[in-house]
Amino acid sequence: xxxxxxxxxxxxxxxxxxxxxxxxxxxxxxxxxxxxxxxxxxxxxxxxxxxxxxxxxxxxxxxxxxxxxxxxxxxxxxxxxxxxxxxxxxxxxxxxxxxxxxxxxxxxxxxxxxxxxxxxxxxxxxxxxxxxxxxxxxxxxxxxxxxxxxxxxxxxxxxxxxxxxxxxxxxxxxxxxxxxxxxxxxxxxxxxxxxxxxxxxxxxxxxxxxxxxxxxxxxxxxxxxxxxxxxxxxxxxxxxxxxxxxxxxxxxxxxxxxxxxxxxxxxxxxxxxxxxxxxxxxxxxxxxxxxxxxxxxxxxxxxxxxxxxxxxxxxxxxxxxxxxxxxxxxxxxxxxxxxxxxxxxxxxxxxxxxxxxxxxxxxxxxxxxxxxxxxxxxxxxxxxxxxxxxxxxxxxxxxxxxxxxxxxxxxxxxxxxxxxxxxxxxxxxxxxxxxxxxxxxxxxxxxxxx
Amino acid sequence: xxxxxxxxxxxxxxxxxxxxxxxxxxxxxxxxxxxxxxxxxxxxxxxxxxxxxxxxxxxxxxxxxxxxxxxxxxxxxxxxxxxxxxxxxxxxxxxxxxxxxxxxxxxxxxxxxxxxxxxxxxxxxxxxxxxxxxxxxxxxxxxxxxxxxxxxxxxxxxxxxxxxxxxxxxxxxxxxx
Numbered sequence: 349x350x351x352x353x354x355x356x357x358x359x360x361x362x363x364x365x366x367x368x369x370x371x372x373x374x375x376x377x378x379x380x381x382x383x384x385x386x387x388x389x390x391x392x393x394x395x396x397x398x399x400x401x402x403x404x405x406x407x408x409x410x411x412x413x414x415x416x417x418x419x420x421x422x423x424x425x426x427x428x429x430x431x432x433x434x435x436x437x438x439x440x441x442x443x444x445x446x447x448x449x450x451x452x453x454x455x456x457x458x459x460x461x462x463x464x465x466x467x468x469x470x471x472x473x474x475x476x477x478x479x480x481x482x483x484x485x486x487x488x489x490x491x492x493x494x495x496x497x498x499x500x501x502x503x504x505x506x507x508x509x510x511x512x513x514x515x516x517x518x519x520x521x522x523x524x525x526x527x528x529x530x531x532x533x534x535x536x537x538x539x540x541x542x543x544x545x546x547x548x549x550x551x552x553x554x555x556x557x558x559x560x561x562x563x564x565x566x567x568x569x570x571x572x573x574x575x576x577x578x579x580x581x582x583x584x585x586x587x588x589x590x591x592x593x594x595x596x597x598x599x600x601x602x603x604x605x606x607x608x609x610x611x612x613x614x615x616x617x618x619x620x621x622x623x624x625x626x627x628x629x630x631x632x633x634x635x636x637x638x639x640x641x642x643x644x645x646x647x648x649x650x651x652x653x654x655x656x657x658x659x660x661x662x663x664x665x666x667x668x669x670x671x672x673x674x675x676x677x678x679x680x681x682x683x684x685x686x687x688x689x690x691x692x693x694x695x696x697x698x699x700x701x702x703x704x705x706x707x708x709x710x711x712x713x714x715x716x717x718x719x720x721x722x723x724x725x726x727x728x729x730x731x732x733x734x735x736x737x738x739x740x741x742x743x744x745x746x747x748x749x750x751x752x753x754x755x756x757x758x759x760x761x762x763x764x765x766x767x768x769x770x771x772x773x774x775x776x777x778x779x780x781x782x783x784x785x786x787x788x789x790x791x792x793x794x795x796x797x798x
Numbered sequence: 799x800x801x802x803x804x805x806x807x808x809x810x811x812x813x814x815x816x817x818x819x820x821x822x823x824x825x826x827x828x829x830x831x832x833x834x835x836x837x838x839x840x841x842x843x844x845x846x847x848x849x850x851x852x853x854x855x856x857x858x859x860x861x862x863x864x865x866x867x868x869x870x871x872x873x874x875x876x877x878x879x880x881x882x883x884x885x886x887x888x889x890x891x892x893x894x895x896x897x898x899x900x901x902x903x904x905x906x907x908x909x910x911x912x913x914x915x916x917x918x919x920x921x922x923x924x925x926x927x928x929x930x931x932x933x934x935x936x937x938x939x940x941x942x943x944x945x946x947x948x949x950x951x952x953x954x955x956x957x958x959x960x961x962x963x964x965x966x967x968x969x970x971x972x973x974x975x
Contacts, residue, residue, distance in 0.1 A: 453965065547859050547869040550967035576892040580885035686967040691870050702867050706874070715857065715873045715971035717886060720894035723970040727932075 361393035368780040375744035382556040388682040396421025400522040402667040405544040430472040437498040526608035533658040538640035538696030549713030555726035557679040567763035599763040607664030607775025609768020625657035819947040837974040894972030903927035918944035
């Protein structure tokens with residue numbers, strides 16, 4: 349019998365009508381990158397349905413049978429943990445007539461049954477059985493009619509990444525230096541493992557997904573977009589400090605290569621004392637945390653981790669580590685995006701959980717004291733870009749003052765500079781210009797210029 | 799008739815008497831209407847004045863049964879955070895409400911539940927709210943209030959709003975729900 353489930357041979361993306369080196373220049377971007385449905389379709393071919401995409405964290409499907417439904421670009425997927433404890437990423441489409449098989453956002457089941465004709469699959473995708481199989485004749489081969497698997501899945505410290513292309517660069521090559529951003533988050537946990545177990549805030553915005561990613565590490569906007577929060581902050585001194593740009597070394601913005609950017613205020617966090625990046629805790633809580641972390645990493649390293657906390661950084665294309673939060677963008681249309689914001693708690697430090705949840709829902713998500721205003725500005729950005737003149741968005745801030753930080757290989761600049769946005773666009777351009785089935789290894793680091 | 803009303807947790811037999819912590823059904827419903835009107839009209843300071851000092855303003859994620867200390871909520875404001883939220887609106891620089899959205903809400907299906915003497919009055923209701931902000935946006939859900947009789951009149955000790963789309967992605971929520 350002929351295979352119904354495609355082996356997903358490597359397929360090159362359709363040719364684009366656009367030359368993305370023309371739309372993306374060193375110091376400027378064509379407005380159509382945010383508004384044009386053709387660009388949006390090209391992104392599905394070249395980024396979301398080809399390259400590595402963050403899909404879920406292993407702790408969201410912690411036990412055998414746990415599953416979650418998500419998407420990669422336009423494609424619905426199931427992330428499941430099977431009987432053996434392995435993670436599966438499956439396309440959520442019945443190979444029979446195309447019904448979406450799993451419909452609960454989260455659940456636990458060893459089998460998935462399609463509601464349409466009751467075809468039943470294991471949670472690793474194998475077809476167990478169909479009603480009245482004799483109707484298919486003698487050559488009916490169940491082994492060829494399982495749920496399609498996403499061809500490449502790799503897990504780094506619990507972060508599940510997947511690629512819909514069967515060939516291409518490794519996750520290691522995709523992440524490059526940005527791997528250490530995940531390390532810096534996980535290292536905060538005394539066990540070295542984060543937990544994603546406290547639900548997500550899902551936020552629907554009438555703007556292009558790239559605006560959200562760019563804004564995540566934009567250090568230029570906070571005094572203006574978030575002025576209302578600074579004005580009523582219970583700690584006016586801290587608010588004033590945050591509103592006044594300080595010279596490097598801190599805060600700064602960094603380009604880590606591979607499309608990854610960081611708004612780095614490590615020194616400022618250190619001023620707030622151990623765990624001060626989260627909250628001023630009673631000394632007993634701090635001591636207990638440090639003691640547990642010391643067991644794994646030693647006292648000196650434990651103190652550094654407690655002072656510096658997790659990073660505030662993006663990993664191309666869809667992952668944002670915002671201190672103790674993971675935010676993920678899900679593009680729907682050129683002008684419509686859903687962002688998931690998920691608090692991260694730290695294994696071995698349950699005393700921090702409640703504070704973490706309180707902080708997440710205070711600042712982030714659709715009602716957040718910060719994000720609701722970022723949303724309004726992003727939506728107006730989308731409205732403004734409908735005007736065709738000027739053709740360009742101006743992205744030159746800091747071009748003349750970026751430096752290579754030889755201690756870690758990043759390109760660093762003043763926190764208000766557009767260095768991290770240029771980092772994103774350099775990676776984006778190389779993906780969008782690539783017509784191969786596999787995707788390219790990101791350009792070697794070239795000093796922060798496009 | 800009385801039996802059916804008791805099944806619904808409502809004492810309608812003496813509906814207009816001052817039986818709910820000293821307040822009549824009519825007074826309690828009027829209180830909810832006034833609260834809705836203050837929120838619709840963005841009279842933030844007056845609206846904030848309706849709250850007790852230990853009030854909780856809660857918009858959960860994923861339905862009615864989540865624990866706010868272990869699961870994230872769209873909003874779970876204690877009094878201090880609610881003060882910040884209102885204070886931001888009062889600066890006139892809370893961009894998500896500049897200009898304020900035009901709002902109209904309808905509250906209905908109000909049930910006042912029996913309560914022991916001295917306890918907060920539990921009221922449940924359903925609401926539909928139309929926001930106009932460049933387009934019409936529909937909000938709807940079920941609300942649970944705990945209302946406390948005080949020397950200064952009724953105050954809100956809890957307002958929990960379970961949106962019909964609490965499992966899904968929602969639009970920005972800069973106004974008072």
